[in-house]
Amino acid sequence: MNAFGYEVSWFDIFFLVVSLVSIIYYFGINTFSHWEKKGIKFMKPVPFFGNTLDLAIGRQHITTCHQVIYDYFADDAYGGWLANRSPLLMVKDPELIQQILVKDFVHFYDRGTTVDMKLDPLNANLLNMTGQRWKALRQKLTPAFSSGKLKLMSPQFNECVDDLCGLIDEKSNKKELIDVQESMSKLATDVIGSCAFGLQFNSLKNPESEFRRMGRDILRPSWRFKVRTFMRVISDSLPSLLGVKAFDKSKEDFFINLVNDTMKYREDNKVERNDFIQILMNLKKIDENMEIDPNNESHVILDDKLLAANTFIFFIAGFETTATTLTFSMYELAVNQEIQDKLRQEVQTTFEKYGAINYDSTKDMDYLDRVISETLRKYPIAGSLIRRCTKAWQVPGAKGKLEVGDRVVIPVYPIHHDPKYYPDPQKFDPERFTPENKRSRPPCTYMPFGDGPRICIGARFALQELKTTLSSILLHYKLTLNEKSKATLPLKMKPRRILMQSEQEIYINFTKIK
Numbered sequence: 001m002n003a004f005g006y007e008v009s010w011f012d013i014f015f016l017v018v019s020l021v022s023i024i025y026y027f028g029i030n031t032f033s034h035w036e037k038k039g040i041k042f043m044k045p046v047p048f049f050g051n052t053l054d055l056a057i058g059r060q061h062i063t064t065c066h067q068v069i070y071d072y073f074a075d076d077a078y079g080g081w082l083a084n085r086s087p088l089l090m091v092k093d094p095e096l097i098q099q100i101l102v103k104d105f106v107h108f109y110d111r112g113t114t115v116d117m118k119l120d121p122l123n124a125n126l127l128n129m130t131g132q133r134w135k136a137l138r139q140k141l142t143p144a145f146s147s148g149k150l151k152l153m154s155p156q157f158n159e160c161v162d163d164l165c166g167l168i169d170e171k172s173n174k175k176e177l178i179d180v181q182e183s184m185s186k187l188a189t190d191v192i193g194s195c196a197f198g199l200q201f202n203s204l205k206n207p208e209s210e211f212r213r214m215g216r217d218i219l220r221p222s223w224r225f226k227v228r229t230f231m232r233v234i235s236d237s238l239p240s241l242l243g244v245k246a247f248d249k250s251k252e253d254f255f256i257n258l259v260n261d262t263m264k265y266r267e268d269n270k271v272e273r274n275d276f277i278q279i280l281m282n283l284k285k286i287d288e289n290m291e292i293d294p295n296n297e298s299h300v301i302l303d304d305k306l307l308a309a310n311t312f313i314f315f316i317a318g319f320e321t322t323a324t325t326l327t328f329s330m331y332e333l334a335v336n337q338e339i340q341d342k343l344r345q346e347v348q349t350t351f352e353k354y355g356a357i358n359y360d361s362t363k364d365m366d367y368l369d370r371v372i373s374e375t376l377r378k379y380p381i382a383g384s385l386i387r388r389c390t391k392a393w394q395v396p397g398a399k400g401k402l403e404v405g406d407r408v409v410i411p412v413y414p415i416h417h418d419p420k421y422y423p424d425p426q427k428f429d430p431e432r433f434t435p436e437n438k439r440s441r442p443p444c445t446y447m448p449f450g451d452g453p454r455i456c457i458g459a460r461f462a463l464q465e466l467k468t469t470l471s472s473i474l475l476h477y478k479l480t481l482n483e484k485s486k487a488t489l490p491l492k493m494k495p496r497r498i499l500m501q502s503e504q505e506i507y508i509n510f511t512k513i514k
């Protein structure tokens with residue numbers, strides 16, 4: 001055979017193919033020894049997919065994958081494994097978890113998500129930011145979530161819940177099935193619309209709402225998500241190298257324009273409202289009047305792009321998480337009638353005392369707090385926490401250290417379901433959260449919002465939304481599980497989703513209380 005003027009023999013071709021296959025194979029296994037070198041026990045991986053083959057092909061939800069790994073390291077404080085080719089350390093011991101998330105936080109500043117903020121400007125947000133820039137931004141944004149600001153948002157929450165009750169009544173009158181996840185997603189979209197953007201998104205009133213569609217599309221596993229997932233099997237930074245964006249341009253423009261137009265309208269018309277955009281606009285004004293060195297890492301200037309990216313993350317991080325938690329809590333109340341009756345009793349008594357559902361009255365509902373805590377225990381929407389080592393850290397009891405770039409996973413879901421901390425973990429039991437029972441558990445065994453300085457910034461906002469919605473619903477309706485849903489039990493989680501969500505639709509009957 002003749003190629004490029006050279007005589008190519010069959011041996012040459014054979015040699016080339018074997019070399020190529022060997023290189024590819026080596027690439028698929030070259031991270032296998034990562035944990036062994038550090039003297040850390042690890043789970044036997046398979047080439048390319050490490051310990052996440054079932055996850056990669058969509059046969060497993062990420063929480064199930066973490067449960068399998070958690071069970072494998074039964075009596076160990078930690079263990080090494082590979083997500084595709086990336087080495088990860090799963091830390092199981094609560095004391096060690098506290099050390100990583102809180103005490104030794106300087107060693108674990110970042111989440112280690114591989115995002116390209118230039119390629120995807122909406123990713124330049126608090127969730128993805130790293131190091132000193134994250135710290136400076138977090139300090140700036142924290143006041144937006146103070147209890148004072150939250151208290152002022154009560155009327156906005158109530159307006160949206162009234163619209164939800166309107167939707168429930170309309171569907172019940174027409175004898176239509178009520179898909180709770182979809183209804184709660186609409187509610188949470190409208191709440192974020194009102195509290196973040198100061199706009200009426202109207203998803204509850206208008207089935208064609210653009211915002212509901214946007215929210216649904218952005219979280220749905222698209223072809224883009226699948227391509228990026230596949231690329232990550234090869235290398236975490238491949239999507240960025242090849243310019244494959246996380247969000248398509250139309251969605252990115254939609255959010256950036258929404259924020260810019262809202263700000264312009266307010267500036268031109270001298271409108272001020274009680275919402276996140278206003279708080280961020282006020283912070284931006286302060287930044288504009290200060291002399292800040294743009295090259296100083298410990299300063300961030302809140303410009304239009306950063307403002308849009310962070311309003312965007314409030315939307316993304318804020319609506320699906322609360323909507324799904326509400327769905328699971330209503331499901332559990334519908335299947336546990338005694339708990340529902342007890343909760344309604346508390347809501348009615350407190351409502352009579354305060355004459356309203358608001359920040360103060362919900363603060364007085366202890367049992368409501370326990371029901372929500374138990375929901376977040378059984379269904380911790382985020383499933384796990386991740387940290388990237390930012391300063392070498394000696395792994396207690398091991399030969400080696402975690403080096404900069406090594407990543408740690410905190411398995412929240414398996415810890416929340418470990419009978420050692422929560423006997424009979426599948427049982428929905430709010431009494432696990434009485435003050436005595438809470439005290440009896442080690443720290444870092446309840447982490448639905450994470451822990452340490454990177455704990456969820458929106459936790460108080462989310463809890464207030466959950467409390468307002470659940471108490472208002474229980475005041476007006478009795479919840480029972482629809483026969484159509486009963487037939488599909490037990491609940492299964494949707495694979496290929498980062499957050500937990502039921503694979504089956506959950507239909508609930510809402511019977512009006514006279």
Ligand code: HEM
Nearest residue numbers: 126127314317318321322382449450451454455456458462
């Ligand atoms: C039930 C509702 C929610 C749950 C279960 C939840 C859960 C979480 C978790 C587990 C984290 C990671 C914490 C860590 O790594 O230690 C997180 C981070 C975050 N959440 Fe939430 N979240 C909820 C609602 C919200 C809401 C309503 C907002 C905003 C309005 C929000 C905004 C954020 C942001 C910006 C971060 C990144 C914080 C940082 O890195 O500094 N979340 N959330």
